[in-house]
Amino acid sequence: MAAPRSADAHADAPQGARLGFGAVAAGLVALVAACFAGLTMGSAGIPVSDVIAELLDGLPGINVDSGLSATQEAIVDKIRLPRVVLGLMVGATLSLSGAAYQGAFRNPLADPYLLGIAAGAGLGATIAITEGLGDGVGIFDPIPLAAFAGGLGAVWIAYAAGHIAGRSPVTLILAGVAVASFLTACQTYVLQANSDVIRDVYQWILGRLATSGWGEPLLLLPYFVITLVVVLRYRRVLDVLAVGDEEAASLGVNPQRVRLIIVVAASLGAAAAVAVSGLIGFVGIIVPHTVRLAFGASNRVVLPLSVLFGAAFMVAADLIARTAMDGAELPIGVVTAFIGAPFFAIVLRTSRRDVW
Numbered sequence: 494m495a496a497p498r499s500a501d502a503h504a505d506a507p508q509g510a511r512l513g514f515g516a517v518a519a520g521l522v523a524l525v526a527a528c529f530a531g532l533t534m535g536s537a538g539i540p541v542s543d544v545i546a547e548l549l550d551g552l553p554g555i556n557v558d559s560g561l562s563a564t565q566e567a568i569v570d571k572i573r574l575p576r577v578v579l580g581l582m583v584g585a586t587l588s589l590s591g592a593a594y595q596g597a598f599r600n601p602l603a604d605p606y607l608l609g610i611a612a613g614a615g616l617g618a619t620i621a622i623t624e625g626l627g628d629g630v631g632i633f634d635p636i637p638l639a640a641f642a643g644g645l646g647a648v649w650i651a652y653a654a655g656h657i658a659g660r661s662p663v664t665l666i667l668a669g670v671a672v673a674s675f676l677t678a679c680q681t682y683v684l685q686a687n688s689d690v691i692r693d694v695y696q697w698i699l700g701r702l703a704t705s706g707w708g709e710p711l712l713l714l715p716y717f718v719i720t721l722v723v724v725l726r727y728r729r730v731l732d733v734l735a736v737g738d739e740e741a742a743s744l745g746v747n748p749q750r751v752r753l754i755i756v757v758a759a760s761l762g763a764a765a766a767v768a769v770s771g772l773i774g775f776v777g778i779i780v781p782h783t784v785r786l787a788f789g790a791s792n793r794v795v796l797p798l799s800v801l802f803g804a805a806f807m808v809a810a811d812l813i814a815r816t817a818m819d820g821a822e823l824p825i826g827v828v829t830a831f832i833g834a835p836f837f838a839i840v841l842r843t844s845r846r847d848v849w
Contacts, residue, residue: 512797516788520801524581527808531577534812537568544569575704579769580811581804582710582717583702584776586766588803589796590759591777592784593724596731596792597755598662604777605763608669608756609647611774612676614767617643619680619694623687636697637712637768644764647672652756661738662752699824700771702811709769720762724796727755731792773807773826775833780806782836 532544539561546559547569561569590605598607606612621639655668684691704710730751733741738748763777780803784795807825810832814823 512794513788516794516798517801520798520805523805524801527805527812528577528581531580531808531812532569532573535568535573535816537565539565539569548574571706572704575707575710576702576811577808578707579704579710579713580702580808582713583766583770583773584780584807584810585800585804586713586717586720586762587773587776588780588799588806589720589724590763590766592781592792592795592799593731593755593759594777595781596734596796597752597759598666599735599737600662600666601782602778603666604775605759605766606673606772606774606777607666608651608760609673609676610644610760610763610767611772612673612680613647614640614644614764615694615698615772616676616680616683617641617646618697618771619683619690622690622693622697623683637709640697641764641768643676644767645760647676648756648760648764652753665752665756696824697771698826700773700826700829701814701822701824702770702807713765713769716762716765720758721800723758724755727751728792728796731755731796735792771824771826773829775829775837776803776807779829779833779836 529541529544533539533541543559543561543565546557547561547566549555550557550559551570559566587605591603594603594605594607595601600607617639618636620643621636626635626639651669651672652665654672655665684694730746733744733746734748734751741748741751767773781795781799784798784802788794788798810828811825814825814828817823817828
């Protein structure tokens with residue numbers, strides 16, 4: 494479905510709608526720096542030059558001696574590289590989904606879990622864990638599949654309930670809150686009836702970029718691509734929605750249809766990200782708002798830059814999670830919450846002023 498294109502619609506976009514070279518360069522620099530930090534830092538420190546040589550050696554037609562031992566090669570190729578790639582996609586997907594939700598609902602405090610994805614995924618994962626279905630590896634692990642189905646199911650229920658009650662963004666948000674509360678209560682009931690798995694469930698809920706090779710990145714890849722293509726295609730239309738549904742309709746935009754497309758695409762990506770990484774909070778709020786404060790409020794700017802900075806932020810947060818404590822790994826959700834909670838308070842104070 495083609496996104497509406499009109500001169501009037503473009504004229505109504507927020508100021509600073511051009512994506513400048515400096516902003517893209519800053520995002521790419523942050524992305525590259527985070528990747529090399531994630532590949533070189535850890536309990537087994539590996540020089541950047543050796544990592545670059547090892548990456549080049551893996552390209553077709555290029556033969557470079559990295560000088561790494563067999564153990565170091567395995568650490569880079571089979572442990573750190575898949576984990577960094579997974580972090581890139583999870584961070585980019587959650588950030589893009591959060592920015593898309595904020596644009597679609599004209600709510601600066603919206604995040605990817607607005608319509609109950611977190612609660613639905615948590616319930617699905619909890620049921621899978623309590624039933625002892627967590628013995629698979631990568632794409633064959635039932636827990637991510639159950640979390641994915643639960644997250645999408647929650648969004649479908651919330652959207653259907655909101656559609657029945659009315660088609661405004663407010664009714665959809667309220668429906669999401671109601672569905673999330675109900676599913677959280679169901680999850681609590683399941684945990685109370687199966688107290689022996691509480692630790693395993695909370696390990697999943699707190700989030701972790703654990704990989705068993707390339708299975709998890711490949712599982713997330715198609716959903717990431719779909720979300721990226723669809724949401725970025727509608728970045729101009731989201732600027733039009735910012736003026737209000739009635740004004741957008743007068744400019745030739747169907748607000749309900751556009752909102753449905755954005756919600757489906759963003760929810761698909763967010764549900765897939767949650768399925769492979771657990772519930773990692775605040776990313777969908779921290780990154781888009783930081784981009785707005787630094788580079789402007791237009792979705793033509795916020796959405797692409799959220800992909801770059803979101804990917805870099807997640808890899809950096811994962812690096813902190815696995816290196817902050819000797820001999821142990823912090824849940825990545827703890828790291829993002831530690832950063833995100835103070836930032837969320839700042840957003841609350843500024844959401845009526847220059848952030849939006």
